[in-house]
Amino acid sequence: MGKNILIAHGGGPTAVINSSLRGAVEAARDAAAGGRIYAARFGAEGILAGDLIDLTDVPAETIARLDDTPASAIGSCRRKLTDADYPTVLRTLDKFDIGAFFYNGGNDSMDTCHKVDELAKTEGLDVRVMGIPKTMDNDLVLTDHCPGFGSAARFAAISxxxxALDASGLPIHVVVAEYMGRNAGWVTAASAMAARLTRCEVLTYLPELKVDEDKMLSDIERAWARGRGLLVTVSEGLRGTDGKPLADTGIVDGFGHVIPGGTAQHISDIIMQKLNIKSRAEKPGLLGRAAMAYASSVDRAEAYAAGRYAVNAALRGESGYMVSIQAERTPEYASSMELVPLAEVANAEKTFPPEWIVDGCRVADGFFDYALPLMGGDMPQYAFLR
Amino acid sequence: MGKNILIAHGGGPTAVINSSLRGAVEAARDAAAGGRIYAARFGAEGILAGDLIDLTDVPAETIARLDDTPASAIGSCRRKLTDADYPTVLRTLDKFDIGAFFYNGGNDSMDTCHKVDELAKTEGLDVRVMGIPKTMDNDLVLTDHCPGFGSAARFAAISxxxxALDASGLPIHVVVAEYMGRNAGWVTAASAMAARLTRCEVLTYLPELKVDEDKMLSDIERAWARGRGLLVTVSEGLRGTDGKPLADTGIVDGFGHVIPGGTAQHISDIIMQKLNIKSRAEKPGLLGRAAMAYASSVDRAEAYAAGRYAVNAALRGESGYMVSIQAERTPEYASSMELVPLAEVANAEKTFPPEWIVDGCRVADGFFDYALPLMGGDMPQYAFLR
Incomplete structure (x- = not known):
């Protein structure tokens, strides 16, 4: 096996992807196997260009600071590797004498991992390949949850x-807030926690259910009439009963792509136009994966553990696996790492259970039993005087 | 003088308005003057309706929790009192035997305070009237800064x-982020801190300067071309060279009011349409005043102190003043409370110094010398590996 290791990030970052990087780097240092520790600059782009960052001698305090650093500290990209790219990938692995390759990403990245592993075996390249899971969307299969989700859920719940407290303390408008998730409602579901943490009315709409605008407006009118303020939380990927995105600006960019509109802004607009109720839209957007003050301590610890586990597994000779989180919730929350075959993870998708969507606009207790420990458990407590 | 005290909130909340409430309540309890401690439910609305909350016997731990509670815990409103309302206000003060009235708010509230004070004197009502400053916009005069601003600035800077880290770690789009402030750029200016905390390109546009869209687009094109990612931060109240809001949806609500569009979304749209660069818009919106994880410790302590100071001043017989913050920045930051006449504060506005706007799209060091201590000083430190 080659002497050095290579770590790469794929796709969108999470609040804790750098903690997995820290875990991997520290495990490699602890093992003292003697090789170099490389990272690909901007993910697949860096691998293809042979543009690597040498982390071997980066001071320990800088590596520790990764826990407080959002986004990808080594850079990531959205480039999906094609069959034509793989020979170049193998060439980089060979050139830098890589003995273990770690790809930290979601579905696409696990597919890439799987292909690299297979191809390396076919070509007789002695490299071990491991996937480290990462996605705020929580849509990877064969793992209880994904590193990154707990922090995104905590952000959605507390924000x-x-x-909701702002909306009920100065109840002059319906507040509509948009959370990330084009197809998966896991994160937006966590925003329904606002109903448990405050005394405000909260309605939540997930992308798994097509939205009937008339029903939504009548839900909103009824909830607003209760006079306790109203927060409506929506996923950015909401679609109408016709299957089309609710919000469509009608704008086409220079590449001919239709520009999707703001879902929250659209709903806020129709609340004003059709219900004559004042409304305002908010879109924390990328802060949902970057706001470190809302990162979950449990999520961060697991992301770190997943990075360490991947390196240690590769060092003992494993290849072709993704690190998976096994969790128990009773009597109290505990998790451990395992390995699952990349072949079984690649390109599969874990969807939000429809039975956790209640009346189309609320989230069932079962979801919170599942998700609350991942958010770190410790939710804020507020003073209610009104 | 009447035996009881009354506290009311006016206008939009801040992250620390409840800390001023805590300070006022705790000062009143410490003084042990024996009267009841009332709060107006939803500000002026509660005063006019005689709808008060009795806080006298609320447990100390609930009052302490006000520090962690965003928005107004007693409720606020946007109703501006008219001349016709003042007799009703005096009736409520008389009915509940109010000896000291505290109004926690911005410009409008200080104007109300001033009128209540004058009218009470004219009518021979023995009530002391004190203003407690509050506005994230930082636009009150005769005070170094306003409680609420430091936390909003800290949110803008860190978020x-x-x-910026997200935008530079996965540089696939220009990120445009919108911060609160229709007329005053104080808060959005703090977002320019992102250029100091990261290695990303950052352009910042404040409402004090009319925006030439062509110049803005050429700034953006040039900054994007440097290849380090690009964050553009804008105030929600940006206006074009014609003096009209940059973003105008063309939608009119049921009351005939034109619905203002999202400024960030508009700029993001023109970046895509005219520069053919991918872009996305974020609007944390009300989180700018509600995200408690970003509250400034200095701001919270001063808000608390302002509440205490107002009550103690009224107890020793003062009336007709607003609490003002005096600050020194060298050799290190220190602040103290003083009283300034309401008559001199009401309806005046502190604007952002034009000399702190550089090239129309950057913020001068002088602003950060002023604002950094108010944000709590302790800014995050990140790991840079790329």
Missing amino acids: AAEL | AAEL
């Missing part, structure tokens, strides 16, 4: 509670 | 840094 929605804060917006 | 922009987090967005």
Whole structure:
């Protein structure tokens, strides 16, 4: 096996992807196997260009600071590797004498991992390949949850509670807040926590269910009439009963792509136009994966553990696996790492259970039993005087 | 003088308005003057309706929790009192035997305070009237700064840094982020801190300067071309050279009011349409005043102190003043409370110094010398590996 290791990030970052990087780097240092520790600059782009960052001698305090650094500290990209790219990938692995390759990403990255592993075996390249899971969307299969989700869920839960308190303390408008998730409602579901943390009315719409605008407006009118303020949380990927995105600006960019509109802004607009109720839209957007003050301590510890586990597994000779999180919730939350075959993870998708969507606009207790420990458990407590 | 005290909130909340409430309540309890401690439910609305909350016997631990509670815990409103309302206000003060009235708010509230004070004197009502400053916009005069601003500035600075790290770690789009402030750029200026905390390109546009869209687009094109990612931060109230809001949806609500569009979304749209660069818009919106994880420790302590100071001043017989913050920045930051006449504060506005706007799209060091201590000083430090 080659002497050095290579770590790469794929796709969108999470609040804790750098903690997995820290875990991997520290495990490699602890093992003292003697090789170099490389990272690909901007993910697949860096691998293809042979543009690597040498982390071997980066001071320990800088590596420790990764826990407080959002986004990808080594850079990531959205480039999906094609069959034509793989020979170049193998060439980089060979050139830098890579003995273990770690790809930290979601579905696409696990597919890439799997292909690299297979191809390396076919070509007789002695490299071990491991996937480290990462996605705020929580849509990877064969793992209880994904590193990154707990922090995104904590952000959604607490920020929605804060917006709900604002909306009920100065009840002059319906507040509509948009959370990330084009196809998966896992993160937006966490925003429904606002109903438990405050005394405000909260309605939540997930992308798994097509939205009937008339029903939504009548839900909103009824909830607003209760006079306790109203927060409506929506996923950016909401679609109408016709299957089309609710919000469509009608704008086409220079590449001919239709520009999707703001879902929250659209709903806020129709609340004003059709219900004559004042409304305002908020879109924390990328802060949902970057706001470190809302990162979950449990999520961060697991992301770190996943990075360490991947390196240690590769060092003992494993290849072709993704690190998976096994979790128990009773009597109290505990998790451990395991390995699952990349072949079984690649390109599969874990969807939000439809039975956790209640009346189209609320989230069932079962979801919170599942998700609350991942958010770190410790939710804020507020003073209610009104 | 009447035996009881009354506290009311006016206008939009801040992250620390409840800390001023805590300070006022605790000062009143410490003084043990024996009267009841009332709060107006939803500000002026509660005063007019005689709808008060009795806080006298609320447990100390609930009052302490006000520090962690965003928005107004007693409720606020946007109703501006008219001349016709003042007799009703005096009736409520008389009915509840109010000896000291505290109004926690911005310009409008200080104007109300001033009128209540004058009218009470004219009518021979023995009530002391004190203003407690509050506005994230930082536009009150005769005070170094306003409680609420430091926390909003800290939110803008750190959230922009987090967005900048995301934008530079996965540089697939220009990120445009919108911060609160229709007329005053104080808060949005703090977002320019992202340029100091990261290595990303950051452009910042404040409402004090009319925006030439062509110049803005050429700034953006040039900054994007440097290849380090790009964050553009804008105030929600940006206007074009014609003096009209940059973003105008063309939608009119049921009351005939034109619905203002999202400024960030508009700029993001023109970046895509005219520069053919991918872009996305974020609008943390009300989180700018509600996200407690970003509250400034200095701001919270001063808000608390302002509440205490107002009550103690009224107890020793003062009336007709607003609490003002005096600050020194060398050799290190220190602040103290003083009283300034309401008559001199009401309806005046502190604007952002034009000399702190550089090239129309950057913020001068002088602003950060002023604002950094108010944000709590302790800014995050990140790991840079790329």
